[in-house]
Amino acid sequence: MSAVGDIVAERTVHLTRESLVRYAGASGDFNPIHYRDDVAEAVGLPGVLAHGMLTMGLAVETIVPWLGDSRRILGYSTRFTRPVVVDPEIGADVTIVAKVGAVDDQALRIDLTVTFGETAVLGKAQVRVRAL
Incomplete structure (x- = not known):
């Protein structure tokens, strides 16, 4: 059993x-x-951005091997806080850390910390999963 x-x-x-x-x-x-x-620059962005939904999907997919079955996911929510700028030559590394935030008899809340460099790119990313 996982602990907070x-x-x-x-x-x-x-x-x-x-x-x-x-x-x-x-x-x-x-x-x-x-x-x-050129389009990113024309609209005032710092460069070409990764799709927010791609970042969100990569984050939640990180816990699927631990879950063993993605059907245990009951809900997922987050806020997009900062963009992931993907450099044309070196790309971009996105780091995801999943930590147990809360536990009850029915479910666990998994808190996702998602960063690009030292910057959090998703805010309050939380996944509710069915307990075993």
């Missing part, structure tokens, strides 16, 4: 511009801020 404060999963995901193009194809989100520097 236990780290249950962690990983770092390396994103490239190719990752963004692949995600755009899979999701149908072809907003050019996710693959064109």
